[in-house]
Amino acid sequence: MNNQTNPRRPRRGSYRPKSETLALLKTSGNTINGVGETKPRRPSPFFWHPPHQHPWGALQIVARENSRKCPGSAEAFQAAYTYPELIPIADTRNEATGEQLTAELISFALAHEADGVGITAVDPLYVFEGYAITEPWVVVLALAHNYERLKEVPSDETNGVGVCDVGDQYAKGTRSSYALVNWIRSQGYSANPYPGPSANALALIPPAIAAGLGELGKHGSLISRYFGSGVRLAGVTTDMPLIATGPDRFGADEFCATCQVCTTACPPAAIAPQKQMVRGVERWYVDFDKCIPYFVEAASCGICIAECPWTRPEVRPKLLATMARRLGQ
Template sequence: MSQPTHPRRPRRGTWKPKPETTALLRVSGNPINGLGETAARRPSPFFWHSPDQHPWGDLQIVARQSSRSCPGSTEAFQAAYNYPELQPVAPVRNPRTAEELSQQVSRFALSHEADDIGIARMDPLYVFEGYTVEHPWVIILALAHDYERLREVPSDETNGVGVCDVGDQYARGTRSSYALANWIRSQGYHADPYPGPSAGALLLIPPAIAAGLGELGKHGSMISPRFGSGVRLAGVSTDMPLVPTEPRRFGADEFCATCQICTHACPPGAITPQKQMVRGVERWYVDFDKCIPFFAEAASCGICIAECPWTRPSVRPKLLQTMAQRTGQK
């Protein structure tokens, strides 16, 4: 359950952003994100893209400064931006079948820091406007949080444990995605990595869900059946022939329909109790204009994913069993 006496977590409805933070919001992010739109379209560049692509560059600076003021966080996030050069594509291709190559990709990824892996066919709707991804396949890597560290969020100048774990998982995502991209290139195929925390060409949550790594949660993040909401993602696009992994329904969506834990735990009240139409899809949506000011001031926050019942290792197996029985899933 939520911890209302947590020293770094204001009660819902009691928190107000600083005037200088509100001033930097400038325009609403909800229309840019496609809230209320009934037709499908590619997403617009958004928060964490280059500041020349959206209106919140100064707010990104505040968010970065807030997180970097926490002990150890500068080093943790710096590691996410340290990556090797991409190697030239080998002239001779691995002749294995798509099934065999998929197995090799999985084995390599899981032995190079990834905790889970999924494969999906590329969809233009996974690519931000103004960007191109030519490859027909996308591999998504999941990096699990340390639950005991994650539950310390949000961080501040006195406690950086939670945000440091966020940085550590992004750094693992960088290392694992670059390692996999270079391995694929060594097999004679093209490949490009897409790690966080900065945004690039590729959305990560939609292909992760398509690849069977989880379901979208009410808090706007993916819920993994293995790690709950405590997971970060990285991607690799490639022209290597692969076999897609299947989407998986395990009851998270149904559970979110009645669970209110993250809704009540969110200090700015950004998590809505019902799904909304976003770029032609009815789905869970978090109010950008309420979320981001708190996110910026609270060192990247993370309360909703830490409080999610699916994230608790002692609770998740019971939830899987209960929802399997309720939804008729095996």
């Protein structure tokens, strides 16, 4: 499905945001996100953080209202905010080795709705300004989209299939992260959950990359070798002694350098063809000021991740084989 066959998708360059939407975009998100900055720093709170923490609170409210107009969306996202009570940390610790604890943790997570698990040390650059994380480890959980539902994006009042799948994966992330936190606490260690869709202290994509769950795509989202761009994330921080899983380079970054699929499919033309300097790192970056107005009006959008060739189940194995040859793997 693409812009030509999905009536809910305007062609690239033809979209013009409503004046009332632009009126709520009072400050450039690109500046706050650190575009052009040459020194590394922690990210600033932005969209989906509490409205008082950033300049787009009113716009964020409109985005949520628009997405909830889609059939089934309100129920899907409400489930993402439904979670069990966290248990106290057990008095007795599981004194198994780091290797054993890591294996048990991964096994538990995969048995409790996570589709992938990665582990890495907490880096201060993963923590948003104004927040603190004291645990030394972060566990990132991958929640895979249903491709047949995801490709229905964007949603509107006539079709909520795509945005409902987004809500469903966030709900899975909530359930799986809270279940894992309670398991870790039952083993005598500290742990705290960081699911979406609301943002908190932890930026999820950087540790997901460090932990081997994927590479950053041109569209600014994670590309997984197993799920393509059709994946959501949830995090857990802990002081349980674990073994890092390490990054996974399989060629997505190199592929994005020449692929133009998401760039062409993006109605507001927010996806640049080249990397940019962002907070001291040259990386793929999506123009916030172009993306967010359409995201708000199109009930969360999702076109770029749905159209990504890596997301297509029948294409992904061929891409992996091709890129492995190019990388000499």
